Amino acid sequence: MGPANARLGVLIAAALLSAGFVPLATAKGHGGGGPVNPQVAGICDHTPFPEVCKFTAGRHADKYPVIDAVAVLNMQVDAFAKRTAAARKIVAKAARTGSPAQTQALTFCDTMYMNTQDTIGAAQRAITFKDKGTAKIMLQLAVQDFQSCDRPFQQASIPNPMLKMDLELSEMANNCMQLANMM
Numbered sequence: 369m370g371p372a373n374a375r376l377g378v379l380i381a382a383a384l385l386s387a388g389f390v391p392l393a394t395a396k397g398h399g400g401g402g403p404v405n406p407q408v409a410g411i412c413d414h415t416p417f418p419e420v421c422k423f424t425a426g427r428h429a430d431k432y433p434v435i436d437a438v439a440v441l442n443m444q445v446d447a448f449a450k451r452t453a454a455a456r457k458i459v460a461k462a463a464r465t466g467s468p469a470q471t472q473a474l475t476f477c478d479t480m481y482m483n484t485q486d487t488i489g490a491a492q493r494a495i496t497f498k499d500k501g502t503a504k505i506m507l508q509l510a511v512q513d514f515q516s517c518d519r520p521f522q523q524a525s526i527p528n529p530m531l532k533m534d535l536e537l538s539e540m541a542n543n544c545m546q547l548a549n550m551m
Contacts, residue, residue: 416539
């Protein structure tokens with residue numbers, strides 16, 4: 369790992385911590401996040417990534433008077449939107465210190481994350497109207513947007529520092545799509 373990649377790794381870790389995100393791996397046992405509302409946990413158990421769901425949605429249960437699949441979906445989509453915003457901050461910092469090829473690829477990722485934010489907003493509006501079909505389509509488009517982030521890195525044969533973040537976003541999006549099925 370070269371000095372530029374080491375700096376990039378430190379920037380990514382610092383951005384995640386400053387944004388209030390701890391690694392999703394700590395979701396097991398709810399690493400410091402406190403106990404998860406049992407109703408949230410029960411709904412999250414029906415998602416493809418239940419620990420991610422519990423960790424990201426579980427801490428917001430006290431904001432909802434009724435805990436049902438729609439409430440957990442709203443919690444998860446809100447967390448997904450915040451994680452996407454954090455990804456954009458990481459990309460912006462990383463682009464300032466990367467090589468020209470890496471900076472160009474990261475700029476493309478930023479555009480994809482911006483598109484993801486737009487589609488998450490559309491999904492949130494669809495959820496408000498209980499439009500399951502539109503919500504799922506918008507969430508699928510969001511997945512396609514951030515999965516596209518890897519393309520310029522592959523084409524330039526350089527490592528993608530956003531790969532782990534993209535995986536986490538994918539897990540959250542898949543949980544959202546499953547929760548949308550429960551609306």
